Amino acid sequence: MNLTSKPISLVVDERGELRPATSTIERRLSHMRGMYADAEAERAALAQDDALVYEVYQYDMPEFVGELVVCTTVLHPGKVGDEFFMTKGHFHEQRDRAEVYYGLSGEGRLLLAKDDEFADVPMGASTVAYVPPYWAHRTVNTGDEPLVFLAVYPGDAGHDYGTIETDGFPQLVVERDGAVAVLSER
Ligand code: M6P
Numbered sequence: 001m002n003l004t005s006k007p008i009s010l011v012v013d014e015r016g017e018l019r020p021a022t023s024t025i026e027r028r029l030s031h032m033r034g035m036y037a038d039a040e041a042e043r044a045a046l047a048q049d050d051a052l053v054y055e056v057y058q059y060d061m062p063e064f065v066g067e068l069v070v071c072t073t074v075l076h077p078g079k080v081g082d083e084f085f086m087t088k089g090h091f092h093e094q095r096d097r098a099e100v101y102y103g104l105s106g107e108g109r110l111l112l113a114k115d116d117e118f119a120d121v122p123m124g125a126s127t128v129a130y131v132p133p134y135w136a137h138r139t140v141n142t143g144d145e146p147l148v149f150l151a152v153y154p155g156d157a158g159h160d161y162g163t164i165e166t167d168g169f170p171q172l173v174v175e176r177d178g179a180v181a182v183l184s185e186r
């Protein structure tokens with residue numbers, strides 16, 4: 001990775017890929033074992049097909065205060081049981097680092113949680129969503145098309161996945177009677 005950032009202009013293509021990207025992540029169902037509420041539905045889904053749930057295209061920057069990392073996420077439509085496809089979700093390792101999301105296409109929700117508080121805000125084309133410092137964040141696709149968004153966060157923020165892997169996330173988003181429902185587990 002470059003240790004010095006330089007001026008650069010990036011392009012997001014029609015399917016949400018950021019170009020150029022310096023790292024790409026593909027997350028399949030098998031990378032998220034245990035994260036969906038319905039364990040039986042998860043087993044059945046995995047037995048059928050290890051579906052691609054989302055892709056992240058990132059332009060890495062030096063991991064310093066003051067730098068900003070830019071990435072896009074392409075979160076595919078789908079469900080495990082009645083729960084919509086989602087990202088793993090994370091806290092920032094440096095808890096006091098914030099993040100901004102800008103929605104490019106599709107529709108969904110951004111779930112946020114901090115201590116006993118939780119929130120969900122809409123995500124979709126032209127939505128700007130703010131993740132304040134200290135809040136865990138997870139994105140959910142509630143539509144039939146990929147949910148595509150751009151994210152910008154501090155270079156030294158880091159990702160803490162372990163806390164959510166251990167404790168879970170307090171909200172889940174499901175289809176109930178043909179409508180989108182955000183359920184709280186607390
Ligand atoms: C957004 C940003 C990224 C994150 C990605 C996928 O683009 O928050 O930092 O990696 O979503 O989410 P997660 O890392 O929780 O799987």
Ligand code: ZN
Pocket residue numbers: 090091092099137153
């Ligand atoms: Zn983040």
